[in-house]
Amino acid sequence: MRVIVASILLSLAATAANARPVSYQGGWTLIEETDRQSTSLWTHYTVDPALSLGLRIEWDRQMDFVFAGGQATFLGKRWFGENYQANIYPVLGLGHAEGIDDREGLSGLAGFAGVLADWETRRLFVSYRNRVLDAGELGDQFMQAARVGWAPYEGDTGDLHTWLMIEVDHRPQNDEPVGITPLVRFFKGAALFEAGWSITDDQPLINFTYRF
Amino acid sequence: MLTTLALTLALTTVSVPAQDHDHEGHDHGQSHDHGSEHAGHHDGHGEKTKKHPPIAKTEAIEKALKAGGKPVVADVLGVVCDFCAKAMNKTFGRRDDVSAVYVDLDTKTLNLVLKPESKLSDPEIEKLVKKAGYRIASIRRGEEALQGSGA
Numbered sequence: 537m538r539v540i541v542a543s544i545l546l547s548l549a550a551t552a553a554n555a556r557p558v559s560y561q562g563g564w565t566l567i568e569e570t571d572r573q574s575t576s577l578w579t580h581y582t583v584d585p586a587l588s589l590g591l592r593i594e595w596d597r598q599m600d601f602v603f604a605g606g607q608a609t610f611l612g613k614r615w616f617g618e619n620y621q622a623n624i625y626p627v628l629g630l631g632h633a634e635g636i637d638d639r640e641g642l643s644g645l646a647g648f649a650g651v652l653a654d655w656e657t658r659r660l661f662v663s664y665r666n667r668v669l670d671a672g673e674l675g676d677q678f679m680q681a682a683r684v685g686w687a688p689y690e691g692d693t694g695d696l697h698t699w700l701m702i703e704v705d706h707r708p709q710n711d712e713p714v715g716i717t718p719l720v721r722f723f724k725g726a727a728l729f730e731a732g733w734s735i736t737d738d739q740p741l742i743n744f745t746y747r748f
Numbered sequence: 749m750l751t752t753l754a755l756t757l758a759l760t761t762v763s764v765p766a767q768d769h770d771h772e773g774h775d776h777g778q779s780h781d782h783g784s785e786h787a788g789h790h791d792g793h794g795e796k797t798k799k800h801p802p803i804a805k806t807e808a809i810e811k812a813l814k815a816g817g818k819p820v821v822a823d824v825l826g827v828v829c830d831f832c833a834k835a836m837n838k839t840f841g842r843r844d845d846v847s848a849v850y851v852d853l854d855t856k857t858l859n860l861v862l863k864p865e866s867k868l869s870d871p872e873i874e875k876l877v878k879k880a881g882y883r884i885a886s887i888r889r890g891e892e893a894l895q896g897s898g899a
Binding site: 558559560561562563585611614615616617618619620621656657658690691692693694697723724725726728747 | 825835850853
């Protein structure tokens with residue numbers, strides 16, 4: 537099971553996470569996210585400027601289960617300024633979780649809820665996200681993460697944009713509850729790619745987002 | 749756990765409406781329609797506005813202008829990244845009445861050249877920008893769009 541999931545996710549990951557989970561009306565977004573906890577792949581369609589609906593597969597490497605289901609992301613509120621944008625996105629998901637490896641045989645209905653919030657200018661970025669997941673007999677999970685970023689230069693439309701970021705995440709159920717991950721974000725046109733390394737767990741962070 | 753889920757959701761969905769803006773320190777609220785009220789040299793509050801840039805001179809825009817297209821420049825709030833540009837490029841690029849579109853991150857403007865026969869109005873442009881997830885602060889057309897304005 538693990539090999540199958542890994543093959544699917546890694547093969548798709550080759551084509552890059554946290555930016556604007558609701559797109560423009562009628563827009564599609566493909567997102568791959570890998571961090572010290574899990575690898576996920578999801579795609580969503582923006583039905584309305586305040587709602588995107590998508591499908592999500594998530595392989596939790598720490599808790600040994602795979603989640604597959606639907607995810608709805610709402611634009612709860614957006615603040616506009618001449619030089620900034622800030623957003624709050626409530627997120628809901630519902631699907632099926634199945635244990636792998638040592639937890640094979642366990643499965644059940646799973647659901648999650650969370651919040652993403654960000655504030656961004658062309659030079660500064662701050663975000664916070666959290667999620668509570670209930671995977672039935674596979675257990676519960678809570679995580680929260682905050683990120684700050686700085687762009688060393690302002691790129692114009694279509695240029696390569698570069699961000700230096702650091703993310704601190706808190707996962708109370710882990711052996712190492714607090715993780716620190718420095719990362720670099722590259723952003724060009726419709727594609728966003730992030731690469732980092734968890735100095736807590738010696739695990740990579742690889743995120744990719746493509747909007748079409 | 750379900751209680752926590754419900755609480756998390758409740759705390760984050762109380763903030764409606766979905767979009768708000770704070771333009772130059774003034775919170776105008778959701779229903780305020782900027783339209784083209786900022787098209788002149790004053791922002792409607794008795795304050796002199798900053799310089800408005802002329803339409804961006806991309807190859808596609810110059811070609812469309814030479815073909816008789818009508819220039820439109822809109823100041824857009826919240827434009828901070830290429831995803832913002834992508835959203836508006838897609839929204840306007842698929843319209844038959846738009847010959848050229850370019851979102852300039854440096855000037856935070858949406859630059860359009862409308863086909864000569866286009867009847868796309870300012871309120872319709874505002875509505876389309878809203879569908880893309882953003883908000884118009886002001887719209888300029890004609891000579892003002894070509895030359896820019898302000899001190």
